[in-house]
Amino acid sequence: MNRLLEAELIYGRLLAVTEPHLVARYNKALSGFGLKPTALAEFDIDMTGFSPQVADELGDKDYLDPNRVNRRFVILTPEQESLPVVHTSFSNTAGLMHEFFRANARAINAVTIKDALYGEIEDSVATVESLEDLLSINEVQFRVLSAEDVLGKAAELRRLSDRLQSEPDAWRDDALLNRMVELAKLTGDIRQNVLVPDKLVFRHDAFWANHFGGTYVFVDDKITTVISDPSAPGFRRSRPWQVSYISIKDPAQIFDFLTKTGRVELPRASWVESSGLLAHRAEMAALAVAYAADPAMDFSKVDAVWLQTFLHRNAERVAADGSYPFLQEMIRAVGVSGSIRIDDVEAAKRFLLVRARPDHADQWLTNRLISQMTPMDFVSRFIFDKQGFYDAYEGFSDGFREFVVSRLSQTYLQDKAGFRKRLYGIGEDDNA
Helix, strand or coil, X not given: CHHHHHCCCCCCCCEEECCHHHHHHHHHHHHHCCCCCCCCCCEEECCCCCCHHHHHHHCCCCCCCHHHCCCEEEECCHHHHHCCCCCCCECCHHHHHHHHHHHCHHHHHHHCCCCCEEEEEECCCCCCCCHHHHHXXXXXXXXXXXXCCHHHHHHHHHHHHHHHHHCCCHHHXXXXXXXXXXXXXXXXXXXXXXXXXXXXXXXXXXXEECHHHCEEEEECCCCEEEEECCCCCCCCCCCCCCEEEEECCCHHHHHHHHHHCCCEECCEHHHHHHHCHHHHHHHHHHHHHHHHHCCCCCHHHCCHHHHHHHHHXXXXXXXXXXXXXXXXXXXXXXXXXXECCHXXXXXXXXXXXXXXXXXXXXXXXXXXXXXXXXXXXXXXXXXXXXXXXHHHHHCCCHHHHHHHHHHHHHCHHHCHHHHHHHHHCCCCCCCC
């Protein structure tokens, strides 16, 4: 992974924690989780406070993700909102964290001047043992603490205040009233206190989870759709009256679902020609054939001329694979007729021709699924499914790893927002 680290393709854009007082606050949070404080004088963190260096020190990559559910977080500074999430079991962790930061900006800005916020994103389950456990997660609640427990006392005061207003005889309870006075001396008026987060409960809608080999959950008005390995516990048995189940091994049914629910853009000249996405995938397909032919070849020589020469010299191999000539044919068809009759295309190859609708709320999740169905496109896999990319990268030859890192560095990393906008139609303000 050294090449990925040096090129900032893994654990890139993290925040360096070097100030002793911030390290001390981080350690208070670790102690609050029952973890051993770090002995490191400096380390890097992502949006959730996860540190690859601390993970290595503890020998536990899941130290902020126990049981791969109820994710922990540590907030040292509001600056963390602009960071990526580099290790998580749920694809919407970053989205939930963004919502929390934005809804509670005043409190976070105030608290982190002198303290650290930490806690858990609590789901309705403690462990995930079946698909039913994933489906039962409809919303999450942020349980937020601080080192001096000011937030805990403020939350208690808020609950007692609610009781006083909702229970007719609560004002007669001297113990309750005395406790409220005691707490108010510490927290001040919680109706105006900027140290108290305003919003703690958030919806948990469509997401990918790394359980059972990877599970997609899409939520529509009247039905929820699960796409996973059919061997997952609860497949077609959990809530069959309100949940539709699709095997991750059934490309035809997956594609039918994505098109019927309006989650993909079918191939039309209006976006295909300007995006260059099909041409990009054609090149990825050609590179996949070259790698399969000889994983040990010198990929440092690969350029447009080299690739065309390879294609001519290996015409039978390219034809046998089929993806490159198929995409070239589809590019010509779009140029001539302006569109492609998708029903005439083999199910597994349909994913080569589409992208998620840029205006759909599930665009990132849909593009993740498309990239999983087109694994030879390592660029799209890196953008939308980093864990899938890292797993595939581990199996590449050393020479191909060097090429992949170089390709990503010279293309995507040069202008991430522009690259995503051109190929996938995703605007600059969308969350990566």
